[in-house]
Amino acid sequence: METVGLRGAPRETFAALQEALKGVNLPEAIVVYITDWQDQRTQARYAVYILEGKRRVLSRDAFGPRFGPEGERALHELTRWLLEQGASQFKEAVLPPSEYAVLLEAEPSAAHLLLLASANPTDPALYLKPTSRSR
DSSP states (O other), X not given: OEEESOTTOHHHHHXXXXXXXXXXXXXXXXXXXXXXXXXXXXXOOBEEEEEETTEEEEEOSOBSGGGHHHXXXXXXXXXXXXXXXXXXXXXXXXXXXXXXXXXXXXXHXXXXXXXXXXXXXXXXXXXXXXXXXXX
């Protein structure tokens, strides 16, 4: 599993994610948004896990309103970009804060299993809405 980006640095993480995903067939990929609290979209932080075949890319948490207007804007831009690239399988994994905190230090195969077991289908439109209109 390739880990990219910098925690709390939305622009840099988005650019690193785009670079890491070159050559990935996004229409065949699964996109998992990872957060640590249920029903807290106005304060949410997100990391993103993308898998396609044997390729697995995990971003550091840098997206969403927890990281200010720039973080929210980057979440919207990332989602739009993924949709434009043909991604259609979106999921969300809500991990307890203690598991979220150690996700990047976990053994890659254990992190992969945790994320897939925790992920549920989601509508990418949720990540395009301003947080003032979402929960």
